[in-house]
Amino acid sequence: xxxxxxxxxxxxxxxxxxxxxxxxxxxxxxxxxxxxxxxxxxxxxxxxxxxxxxxxxxxxxxxxxxxxxxxxxxxxxxxxxxxxxxxxxxxxxxxxxxxxxx
Amino acid sequence: xxxxxxxxxxxxxxxxxxxxxxxxxxxxxxxxxxxxxxxxxxxxxxxxxxxxxxxxxxxxxxxxxxxxxxxxxxxxxxxxxxxxxxxxxxxxxxxxxxxxxxxxxxxxxxxxxxxxxxxxxxxxxxxxxxxxxxxxxxxxxxxxxxxxxxxxxxxxxxxxxxxxxxxxxxxxxxxxxxxxxxxxxxxxxxxxxxxxxxxxxxxxxxxxxxxxxxxxxxxxxxxxxxxxxxxxxxxxxxxxxxxxxxxxxxxxxxxxxxxxxxxxxxxxxxxxxxxxxxxxxxxxxxxxxxxxxxxxxxxxxxxxxxxxxxxxxxxxxxxxxxxxxxxxxxxxxxxxxxxxxxxxxxxxxxxxxxxxxxxxxxxxxxxxxxxxxxxxx
Numbered sequence: 001x002x003x004x005x006x007x008x009x010x011x012x013x014x015x016x017x018x019x020x021x022x023x024x025x026x027x028x029x030x031x032x033x034x035x036x037x038x039x040x041x042x043x044x045x046x047x048x049x050x051x052x053x054x055x056x057x058x059x060x061x062x063x064x065x066x067x068x069x070x071x072x073x074x075x076x077x078x079x080x081x082x083x084x085x086x087x088x089x090x091x092x093x094x095x096x097x098x099x100x101x102x
Numbered sequence: 103x104x105x106x107x108x109x110x111x112x113x114x115x116x117x118x119x120x121x122x123x124x125x126x127x128x129x130x131x132x133x134x135x136x137x138x139x140x141x142x143x144x145x146x147x148x149x150x151x152x153x154x155x156x157x158x159x160x161x162x163x164x165x166x167x168x169x170x171x172x173x174x175x176x177x178x179x180x181x182x183x184x185x186x187x188x189x190x191x192x193x194x195x196x197x198x199x200x201x202x203x204x205x206x207x208x209x210x211x212x213x214x215x216x217x218x219x220x221x222x223x224x225x226x227x228x229x230x231x232x233x234x235x236x237x238x239x240x241x242x243x244x245x246x247x248x249x250x251x252x253x254x255x256x257x258x259x260x261x262x263x264x265x266x267x268x269x270x271x272x273x274x275x276x277x278x279x280x281x282x283x284x285x286x287x288x289x290x291x292x293x294x295x296x297x298x299x300x301x302x303x304x305x306x307x308x309x310x311x312x313x314x315x316x317x318x319x320x321x322x323x324x325x326x327x328x329x330x331x332x333x334x335x336x337x338x339x340x341x342x343x344x345x346x347x348x349x350x351x352x353x354x355x356x357x358x359x360x361x362x363x364x365x366x367x368x369x370x371x372x373x374x375x376x377x378x379x380x381x382x383x384x385x386x387x388x389x390x391x392x393x394x395x396x397x398x399x400x401x402x403x404x405x406x407x408x409x410x411x412x413x414x415x416x417x418x419x420x421x422x423x424x425x426x427x428x429x430x431x432x433x434x435x436x437x438x439x440x441x442x443x444x445x446x447x448x449x450x451x452x453x454x455x456x457x458x459x460x461x462x463x464x465x466x467x468x469x470x471x472x473x474x475x476x477x478x479x
Contacts, residue, residue, distance in 0.1 A: 017138050018145045018315050021421060022381035025373060047138050059381070061312050061388070064131045065138075080385045081373075082366040 002074045003101030004054055006093035011040045013053035015066055019045030022081055026057065030087065037094050049073070055100070057090065074102045130311060137316020143192040143225055144319035148420045150187055154179040155417025155430040162334070166433050180331060185213050185220040189228030200239075200259060201232025207263030211270025216279050218286075219331055221324035223270065223278035231266040238262060286328045289338065298337070298409055302401030305342055307394055310384045318342040323418045335414030335432050340404075343422035346443040347400030348383040349375050350450025351393050355386050358454075358461035361468065363389075378423025392457050400450025407445045411438035 012034060016023035023043035031041035044050060046062045049070045058066045060077035067075050078086035093100035144151075157179065159165055161172040186206050193205020205228035212223035238258060246254045292298040308317055326338035352374060356367035363386060370382045387393045407413070413435055419426035424443065431439045458464070 016381065017134065017312050018141050020145055021315075021379045025377070025379055025382075045138065045142060047135060047142070059312070059385070061384075062134070064127060065135060068131075079389065080362070080366065081382045082369050083362070 001101065002072055003099050004074045005097060005099050006095070007097035009039055009054045009094055011042065011050075011053055012055045012057060012090065013049050014041065014043045015046040015049055015056055015058040015062065016043070017046060017062065019043055019048070022059075026081065026087075030057070030090075033087075033091050034094055039094055055090065057086065074100065076100070076102055134312055134316070137313050137320055139195065139229075140225060140320030141315035141318075142195055143188050143228065144221075144323055145315060145420070146191050147184065147187040148418075150179075150184060151417050151420070152430070154184065155415075158330075158416045159430065159432055164334075164433065177331075180219050180327060181216075182210075182213055184327070185209055185224040188221055189224035189231075192225055192228030193232035196229045196232035197236045200255070201229075201235055204231045204235045204259050204263040204266065205229065207231070207260075208266030208270055211267030212275040212278060214275075215271055216275055218279055218282045219324075219327040220275065220278065220282075221327050222282055223275055225320075225324070226278065227266065227270050227274050231263065234266070235259060235262055282324065282328050286325055289325055289329075293337070293409060296409065298341075299402040299405040301341060302398050302405055306347060306397040306401045309342065309380065310387045310394060310397070312381070312384065314342060314380055318418065318420070318422075326418060329414075330416055333414075335416055335435065337405075337408050337414045339415045339418045339430070340408050340413060340427075340439065340442065341401075343419045343427065344401070344404045344408075344443055344446055345375050345378070345380065345422050345424055345427070346404050346446025347397040347450040348380055349443075350400050350447045350452075351386060351396050351454045352383050353447070353451045354393075354396065354454030354458055358458040358464065359386070359390075360464055376423055376425060378419075378421025378426055380422050390458075393454050396450045396454035396457060399453045400446040403449040404442045404446030407442035408438065411441060413438035413442055415439065 012030060014023040014026045014030060027041050027043040034041055042050070046058055046065045047069050049056055049066060051070070053070060053073055056066050056070060056073055056075045058075065058077060059081075060079055063075055063077040076086050076090060078084035089100065092098060154176070157172065158176050160167050161169045162176060163173070186209050189209025190202045190206040194202035196205075208227045208231035209220070209224045212220045212227055216223070235258070242254065242258065289298070292301070305317060308314070322338040322342055326336035329336040329338060349371065352367050352371045355363040356371065357364075359367065367386070370386070373379050373382045387397060414432070415427065415430040415435075416432050417430045419430050427439055427443070428436060
C-alpha cells in the first residue's frame with residue numbers, strides 16, 4: 001500500500017503486457033488531460049516500468065506484476081479501457097493536489 | 103517519488119491493505135510474465151515481420167507483382183534476419199546491449215544449417231547467451247586489472263558469443279528443429295483430423311486473461327513461420343488474431359449490455375476492429391464471465407471456416423486489426439479470411455446476445471431503478 005500527493009506526481013506510466021498496444025492508446029488519452037498540469041505520461045511494459053515513475057496505471061489483471069516490478073510505487077488498477085473511474089481519480093488527484101493511494 | 107507509508111501500521115492501514123494474492127493469481131502472474139518475456143522478444147520486431155510479409159505477398163511467383171530479383175529477399179529475411187532480431191532482442195531483455203550482441207551472435211548458430219525458421223531457437227539461445235554473459239561478468243569483472251576492462255569486455259563477449267554459436271549449431275539447433283517440426287506436425291494432425299477449432303477452448307479464455315500476446319507471438323508465430331516457409335501461408339497466424347469473436351461480444355454489449363457497456367462499446371469497437379487492440383474487449387468479458395462462451399463459440403466458428411476454406415496469412419497480423427489481416431493475406435485469399443472473421447463475428451454476437459437475454463434483464467433493472475427513484479421522491 002503506497003500513496004502519493006497529486007502535486008508530487010511528475011510522471012505517470014501506463015503499463016500493459018507488451019507496452020505497445022493498449023497502454024499507448026491510454027497514454028495519448030491521459031496526456032491530454034494531464035500534460036496541462038505538467039505531468040508526463042509514458043507507456044511501458046508492465047515488467048519494465050521505469051524507476052522514475054511516480055504513479056502506474058494498468059489493468060487490474062496486471063496489477064500484481066506491476067507491483068512486483070516497482071514495489072513502493074503507487075499502482076492504480078482499472079477495469080475498463082474506456083471511461084473507467086480510475087482515470088478520473090488520477091486526474092482529480094493531479095488537478096486538486098489530493099493524495100491518491102492504491 | 104512515492105513514499106511508502108509509515109510502518110507504524112494503524113488499524114486503518116491494515117484494513118485497507120489488499121489481501122495477499124492467492125495461489126491462482128500468482129500462478130497467473132507467473133504465466134503472464136513468462137509469456138510477456140516471449141512476446142517481448144517478438145513484438146518490438148513486428149515492423150520487420152511486416153516488411154517481410156509485404157515483400158512476400160508482393161513479389162513471390164504467385165504474388166501481386168512477381169519479380170524474381172526482389173523475391174530473393176524473402177528467404178534470407180525469414181530465415182536469418184527475423185531470428186537474429188528475436189535473438190538480439192531476447193539478449194537485450196536479459197542484459198542490455200551487451201546481452202543483445204552476444205544473443206545475436208549465438209542465434210546465428212541455430213539459424214545456420216536449419217531448415218525451419220529458427221524463431222523458437224532464437225527465443226531460447228538469445229536470452230541464454232545473454233544470461234551466461236551476465237553470470238560471467240559477475241564473476242570476472244571484479245578481478246579485472248585496471249586498464250584491461252575494455253579488452254575483457256570485448257573479448258569475453260566475442261569468445262562467449264562465438265562459443266554459443268557453435269553450441270547452437272551442433273547442440274540447440276537440431277533439437278529445436280525437431281521440436282518445431284513435431285509441434286508443426288501436431289498442428290497439421292489437428293487440421294487433418296479437423297480438430298484444430300478445439301484450440302479455441304484454450305485460446306479465447308487465455309486471451310482474456312491477458313495471455314494474448316504470449317499465445318500469438320510465443321506459440322503461433324514460430325509455428326506459423328515454419329509452415330509459411332513450406333506452403334506460403336499459415337492458418338496459425340489467424341487463430342488468435344481473428345478480431346471476429348471480440349467484435350461479436352462488443353456488438354452484443356453495445357446493443358444489450360449494461361448501461362456503461364452500451365455507452366463505451368461503440369468506441370471500443372473501432373479500437374478493437376480497426377485499431378487491432380484486442381485488450382479493449384477483455385474487460386467486457388471479465389465483467390460478465392459468461393460472455394467467454396460467446397468468444398469461444400466465435401473462435402471455433404472462425405477457425406473452422408478458415409480451415410475449410412484453406413485460409414491463411416503470410417505473416418502474423420499485428421495488431422489484430424482487420425486492416426492488418428488484409429495486408430498480410432496472400433493474393434486470392436482475402437475472401438476466405440473475411441469469411442472466417444465474419445462467421446466468427448456473427449456466431450459470437452448471437453451467443454453473446456442470447457447470454458445477455460437480448461437486454462431484457464438490463465431493461466428491467468433500469469426500470470426498477472427508475473420506479474424506485476420515483477417512489478422515493
